[in-house]
Amino acid sequence: MVTQIKTVKELPREELFAPGHRLCAGCGVPVLVRMVLKAIPNAVIVNATGCLEVATTIFPYTSWRVPWVHNAFENAAATAAGIEAAFRILEKKRGIKRPKVVAFGGDGGTFDIGIQALSGALERGHDMLYICYDNEAYMNTGIQRSGATPRGAATTTSPAGKVIPGKLERKKNLIEIAVAHGIKYAATLNPAYPVDMYNKIVKAASVEGPTLLHYFCPCPTGWRSDVDKSIEIARLAVLTRVWPLYENDNGVYRITVPVKTPRPVEEYLKMQGRFRHLLAPENKWLLDQLKQDIEENWNRLLKLVELSQKSS
Amino acid sequence: MSSLLSWRDLGIGCVISEPGNSVQYKTGDWRAHRPVIDQTKCIKCLLCWVYCPEPAITRHNDDRVEINYDYCKGCGICANECPVKAIKMVSEGV
Amino acid sequence: MAVGVQVGRQTRVGMSGNEAVAYAVKQSNVDVVAAYPITPQTIIVERIAEYVNNGELNAACVAVESEHSALSACIGASLTGARVFTATSSQGLALMWEILWIASAMRTPIVMALANRALSAPINIHCSHDDAYAVRDAGWIQFFAEDVQEAYDLTIQAFRIAEDERVLFPVIVNLDGFILSHGVEALYVLDDESVNAFLPPRKPINTIDVEKPMTYGPLVLYDYYMEFKRAQAEAFNNSYPAILGILQEYSKLSGRNYAPIKTYGMEDAEAALVVLGSSAGTARFVARRLREQGKKVGVVSLTLYRPFPRDELARVLRRVKSVVVMDRSYSFGSPGAQLFMDVASALYDEKERPLLVNAVYGLGGRDFTAEQAEMAFRIALETARSGEVKERQVWLGVR
Numbered sequence: 001m002v003t004q005i006k007t008v009k010e011l012p013r014e015e016l017f018a019p020g021h022r023l024c025a026g027c028g029v030p031v032l033v034r035m036v037l038k039a040i041p042n043a044v045i046v047n048a049t050g051c052l053e054v055a056t057t058i059f060p061y062t063s064w065r066v067p068w069v070h071n072a073f074e075n076a077a078a079t080a081a082g083i084e085a086a087f088r089i090l091e092k093k094r095g096i097k098r099p100k101v102v103a104f105g106g107d108g109g110t111f112d113i114g115i116q117a118l119s120g121a122l123e124r125g126h127d128m129l130y131i132c133y134d135n136e137a138y139m140n141t142g143i144q145r146s147g148a149t150p151r152g153a154a155t156t157t158s159p160a161g162k163v164i165p166g167k168l169e170r171k172k173n174l175i176e177i178a179v180a181h182g183i184k185y186a187a188t189l190n191p192a193y194p195v196d197m198y199n200k201i202v203k204a205a206s207v208e209g210p211t212l213l214h215y216f217c218p219c220p221t222g223w224r225s226d227v228d229k230s231i232e233i234a235r236l237a238v239l240t241r242v243w244p245l246y247e248n249d250n251g252v253y254r255i256t257v258p259v260k261t262p263r264p265v266e267e268y269l270k271m272q273g274r275f276r277h278l279l280a281p282e283n284k285w286l287l288d289q290l291k292q293d294i295e296e297n298w299n300r301l302l303k304l305v306e307l308s309q310k311s312s
Numbered sequence: 313m314s315s316l317l318s319w320r321d322l323g324i325g326c327v328i329s330e331p332g333n334s335v336q337y338k339t340g341d342w343r344a345h346r347p348v349i350d351q352t353k354c355i356k357c358l359l360c361w362v363y364c365p366e367p368a369i370t371r372h373n374d375d376r377v378e379i380n381y382d383y384c385k386g387c388g389i390c391a392n393e394c395p396v397k398a399i400k401m402v403s404e405g406v
Numbered sequence: 407m408a409v410g411v412q413v414g415r416q417t418r419v420g421m422s423g424n425e426a427v428a429y430a431v432k433q434s435n436v437d438v439v440a441a442y443p444i445t446p447q448t449i450i451v452e453r454i455a456e457y458v459n460n461g462e463l464n465a466a467c468v469a470v471e472s473e474h475s476a477l478s479a480c481i482g483a484s485l486t487g488a489r490v491f492t493a494t495s496s497q498g499l500a501l502m503w504e505i506l507w508i509a510s511a512m513r514t515p516i517v518m519a520l521a522n523r524a525l526s527a528p529i530n531i532h533c534s535h536d537d538a539y540a541v542r543d544a545g546w547i548q549f550f551a552e553d554v555q556e557a558y559d560l561t562i563q564a565f566r567i568a569e570d571e572r573v574l575f576p577v578i579v580n581l582d583g584f585i586l587s588h589g590v591e592a593l594y595v596l597d598d599e600s601v602n603a604f605l606p607p608r609k610p611i612n613t614i615d616v617e618k619p620m621t622y623g624p625l626v627l628y629d630y631y632m633e634f635k636r637a638q639a640e641a642f643n644n645s646y647p648a649i650l651g652i653l654q655e656y657s658k659l660s661g662r663n664y665a666p667i668k669t670y671g672m673e674d675a676e677a678a679l680v681v682l683g684s685s686a687g688t689a690r691f692v693a694r695r696l697r698e699q700g701k702k703v704g705v706v707s708l709t710l711y712r713p714f715p716r717d718e719l720a721r722v723l724r725r726v727k728s729v730v731v732m733d734r735s736y737s738f739g740s741p742g743a744q745l746f747m748d749v750a751s752a753l754y755d756e757k758e759r760p761l762l763v764n765a766v767y768g769l770g771g772r773d774f775t776a777e778q779a780e781m782a783f784r785i786a787l788e789t790a791r792s793g794e795v796k797e798r799q800v801w802l803g804v805r
Contacts (some may be wrong), residue, residue, distance in 0.1 A: 008358050009375065019366040019383035020334030025342060026387035030365040042616050046482065057624035059326065060317075061334040067614045069485060070623035071508055075478035081468060082479030083614065086438045086488040089466040093437065096487075099616045117478065120471030194362045220387075228388030228401075231363050316629055319636035324574060325513035326634050327612050328621035 004199045011198060012038040021063040022055040026227030028218035028234065029133045031191040036102060036131065037066060039201040043102045044083060045069065048076035048109030051140045052133065067099070074113040076103040077121035077130055084126040100205055101128040106217075107148035108138045111172050122181040122210045129204050130212045132174060135219035143222040147172045150242075152283075152290040153274045155222075160277040165286055170293050178212040179248050185211040187247035187256070191218065192235035196245055196256050203249070216243045224273025236268040241298045246305070252312045253305040262298075265291055335383075339366070343386030345401040347379055353398035360390035360399060408595045416594040416660075423557040423586035426593060427493070427519045427579070428453030430561035432463045433601040434517075437488035440468035440479035444498040445531045446583040447521040451493055473498035477505040477516070484514035485622055487610035489565060492516060495583060496523035499537045503544070509576045510545025511638055512623060515568030515608070516576040518546075519561060521587040522683065522734075524770040532771020533583040535682060535734040538711070539744040545642060547577040547649065548712040552668075552686045554591040556709070557581040559664065562601055563656050569608045572648035574641070580711070582684040584771060596660065604659055646713050666715035668707045671697055672722045675704025677786035678760075680723070680749055681732045682708055685767075685774045689732070692779035703783050708745075716752040723749070724756040727790035730782045734768045742799060761789050767802040778802040 005011065016037035023030060029052050037043060045068045047053040053070050056063040071079040080103040090096040105114050110132040118130060137155045138144040145158040150171045154160035158167035178186045185207045187200040197215075204211040216237055218230035225233055237243035238257055242265065245257035269275035269287075278287040323329060349360075356375040361367070368383035369390065379390075391399040408429065410419030421429065428450045431439070439458075441451040457463035468483075470476045476492050484490045494502065499520060509516055524534035538548060547567060551557040557579065564577040581587055596604075612620060626634055653664040670690045672678065679689045686707035693703045706722055708715065723729055731750075733743030741747060746764035753759040765782050768774045781802055789795055 008362050011358075011362070013371055015367055016332075017367070018332035018334050019368050019380070020337040020339060021366070022337075022339070023365060025365075025385035026389060027365050030367070031363060034367060044614055044616065054625045056334070057328065057621050059624045059626040059630050060328060061337050062328045062330070062621035062624060063332060063334040064621050065332040065619055067616060067619045068621045069482065069614070070625075071478055071481055071512075072504060075475060075505065078470060078475035078478035079482040081470070081475070082438065082440055082482030082484075082490075083486055084482075085440070085466040085468045085479065086483035086486040086490075089437050089464070090486060090488055093464055097616075099614075116471060117475045120475055123471075124469065191363065228392040230365075230387070231389055231393050317633065319633035319640070322630075322633055322637045324612065324641075325622070326511065326624060326626055328624055329612070331619040331621070 003202060005195055008194055014038065014041065016041060016065040018063040018065060020061060022058060023051065024221045026220040026230045028135065028191055028230050032131070032133055032189065032215050032217065035194065035198050036201055039198055040100050040102060040205045042099045044099045046071070046076050046080040046083065046101065046103040048105035048114055049073035050106035050109050052104055052106070054140060073109055075117050076105045076109060076114060078117040080128045080130070081121040081124065081126045084128050103128060103130045105130070105132055106140070107132060107134040107136060107146045111147035111174060119181065122178060122183055122212070125209055127208055128210055130210065131215060132212070133215045133217040135217040135222055137222050139219050139222040150290065151293055152278045152286045154277060155274070165277055165283045174214050175248065183210045183212060184250055185248065187213055188243065188245055189213050189215040190234050190238050190243055190245055191216065192231050192238065193245060193257055200247060222274070225271055229271055233268065233271050236263065236271070239263045240265045240268045241294055242268055244298060244301055246301060252308045253301065255301065255305060265294060338382045339385050340382045343384055343404055345386045345388060345403055346381065347384065347386070347388065347390050347399045348402050349377065349379060350398045350400070351376070353396050355396050357395060359393050359395065363389050363393050365389065413594065415597050415600055418592060418594055420590055420592050421554060422449065422588050422590045423551070423554045423581045424449035424521065424588065425453055426554050426558035427561050427581065428457070429595060430558045431491050432457045433596070433598055434489065434562055434565045434605055436463070436465050436491045438466045438468065438480070438483035438490045439492065440470050440476045440483065441492045441494065442470055442473045442476045442498060444473070444495045446523060446587040447493045447495045447498070447519065449587070450519055473501040474505060477502040477509060480516045481505065481509050481512060481514050484516050485614050487608060487613035489569070489608050490516045493519040493521070495521045496525055496537045499541060500525060503541065506541050506544040506546060508623070511634070513574040514576060515574055517561065517564045517568055518576065518578045520578050520580045521583045522580050523583040530770040531583070533585055533734065534769050538578065538580050539735050542712055542744065545575060545638060546712065547575050547645065548580060549577070549709055550580045550682045550711055551586060552684055552707060554586055554589065555593040555662065557586055558593055558595060559656065559660060559662060562605060563652060563664065566605050567649055567652050570648050570652065571609070571611065573645040575645060580683065585684045600659060604656065643713060649710065664709065666708070666710035667718050667722070668709060669704065669722050671704035672706060674702050676702040676727045677783060677790045678704040678706060678723065678726050678729050679732055679779070679782055679786065680706045680729060680745065682711065682734065682745060685732060685734070688774050688776060689779050692776050692783060696783055701783070701787060703787065714748055714752065719749065719752050720756050723753060723760055724758050726760040728763070728786045729760040730763045730765050730786045732765050732767055732782065736766050736769070761793070761795050763789060763795055763797065764799040765802050766799065772803050775803065
């Protein structure tokens with residue numbers, strides 16, 4: 001039975017993620033991990049190479065109190081698929097109890113190098129939850145652009161130069177890619193909305209089959225933001241419609257945190273060094289394109305909500 | 313390097329068999345500022361506990377919260393998010 | 407049940423190498439098969455899928471979207487304690503390359519059939535040993551089958567070896583692409599009871615268990631990386647006696663002799679060929695003819711390629727005057743092709759050692775003919791006679 005909560009007071013107390021890890025101060029990913037392990041205590045974790053993997057399992061230490069597997073960078077979904085398929089057959093043959101397989105990948109491991117393995121796993125229908133913690137660049141190798149880097153953002157491979165002021169291309173839409181596989185549940189997450197996040201994790205884990213969650217992962221190091229502002233920035237991402245909180249439940253889109261009147265995007269951008277150059281008058285053209293992306297995404301989402309709810 | 317294990321003492325396949333043993337690795341010395349909770353102001357909303365990335369905030373049975381300075385890296389998210397400003401960041405000094 | 411002629415507890419059947427491997431996998435009661443189609447391996451996974459879909463084998467077939475994912479899924483599956491199999495060739499193995507090392511270091515006992523095929527470019531689907539050689543350093547045990555019978559027998563033995571607690575390494579069974587993978591030969595297959603007795607269910611260690619959580623594949627930095635590699639190296643080398651014991655046990659069970667190397671005429675040979683895979687038969691056929699003419703020639707073929715049977719090889723080769731090492735591959739810029747370098751290294755410490763010549767042959771499925779074998783023997787005999795290596799490396803059968 002899916003247990004949804006109304007306040008954070010109802011969150012399970014048990015911590016299956018231990019302190020003593022080496023993630024940066026103010027990192028957004030542990031909030032997600034703690035929530036996932038509270039929601040799915042019988043999880044087997046597969047972790048793609050990335051910040052979360054390297055900072056939490058530096059031998060001889062591990063921060064994980066659940067089974068945790070790292071194989072390589074681009075193959076978290078395939079590794080998870082193998083574990084899932086094996087437990088399914090071992091359950092049949094030897095009555096071994098089947099855990100819930102959960103894969104974590106960063107945006108590099110998910111949007112880019114791992115997209116093939118992810119697509120294959122989603123298509124084959126494994127009973128697994130795939131979670132992308134998206135900090136919008138290759139942070140583990142030192143902040144290089146990824147397919148998840150938003151337009152305009154400066155990274156070390158899309159620097160804010162005099163001629164090219166940051167990344168010129170828009171961000172991929174991961175949820176729509178996942179939904180195109182016909183999976184039963186996909187949703188966006190944001191750490192500033194922990195109840196919404198927890199409930200979506202519980203829901204995704206309760207589905208038999210592949211599901212995907214896409215998490216907004218603040219990264220003070222890569223975004224050049226103040227370490228104490230990670231949650232504040234995350235909240236602004238929702239309130240500016242940069243990061244809409246929504247789900248696709250059995251084909252039906254629903255916005256879970258409505259934003260009637262968005263706050264100006266500049267409020268979000270000015271808190272982060274990666275965007276600050278966009279506020280200079282000479283880069284207004286790129287800022288306008290980013291704003292257009294945000295507006296188009298939001299309007300498209302509204303249409304998807306309307307269309308899918310009408311036809312359901 | 314004398315306290316480190318020899319190859320003869322390692323388990324098969326690089327497995328770490330002691331779950332959550334990173335608690336042995338204290339990250340408290342990363343901190344430049346320490347969060348201090350004013351328990352008289354605290355309304356037990358638990359948001360600091362939820363948002364702590366370590367986790368270095370203990371949630372007691374009565375939902376009272378306490379900072380664990382062994383691990384707190386001093387990011388200050390708790391102070392920034394506290395709705396009643398019950399947490400102050402205090403410099404650790406040099 | 408295999409349809410064929412019953413001979414004791416075994417049945418004589420006709421199968422291609424791929425079919426024989428698939429049948430061995432079925433008899434091995436595998437749990438998970440993750441593979442991606444590639445010529446000339448494909449028939450193996452097709453047959454296994456048929457066994458599963460017809461209810462003859464209770465296993466999960468994970469029809470992954472690439473070889474990279476195939477081996478990745480195999481590692482995940484193996485960590486659960488399941489018996490795991492995959493198969494590939496050439497480009498597929500190259501795509502797996504990154505993951506091969508991980509499978510070995512994580513000590514996951516996966517069995518792989520490798521239908522040997524030349525690496526591109528130019529693209530080709532036929533036999534070379536480039537693929538097997540290219541992963542020789544990855545920490546996988548490797549066998550080479552000489553015929554379909556061996557492909558079958560070695561597959562069953564591979565599971566037993568890989569899963570043995572003294573071993574715990576993944577194993578590759580090489581079978582020459584098309585020559586063995588598609589060539590139909592008569593072979594004996596064991597009855598299911600004999601296979602079950604020889605290969606009981608896997609007794610895994612350190613499996614994924616929610617009740618006993620472990621961390622698999624952590625980050626290991628300069629303080630421990632070298633210790634882990636040392637431990638892995640030691641374990642790999644120490645697997646040798648276990649491999650020998652299992653080969654002997656299977657020899658007894660099957661009545662077919664398995665050992666790291668096979669020799670022909672080596673009691674008195676002055677000139678010899680060292681070969682891998684299906685070429686051994688051709689080499690022996692020609693050696694027999696030459697011996698009938700009074701020429702003292704012999705053949706050494708390697709069943710076990712990794713760990714390299716250095717001592718056995720040195721023992722049979724050190725008193726030979728000249729040896730031609732046959733390589734179905736070419737190693738660019740190296741002192742010789744891959745097997746040649748291994749053989750040369752194995753002999754270096756010997757007080758007496760033969761003169762060595764390297765012959766590159768059979769690339770991309772070029773037939774290894776009796777004429778080529780005879781040419782190789784003549785080079786060896788001439789080198790033995792003159793006491794002088796004329797050409798260190800020769801190409802056979804090339805225009």
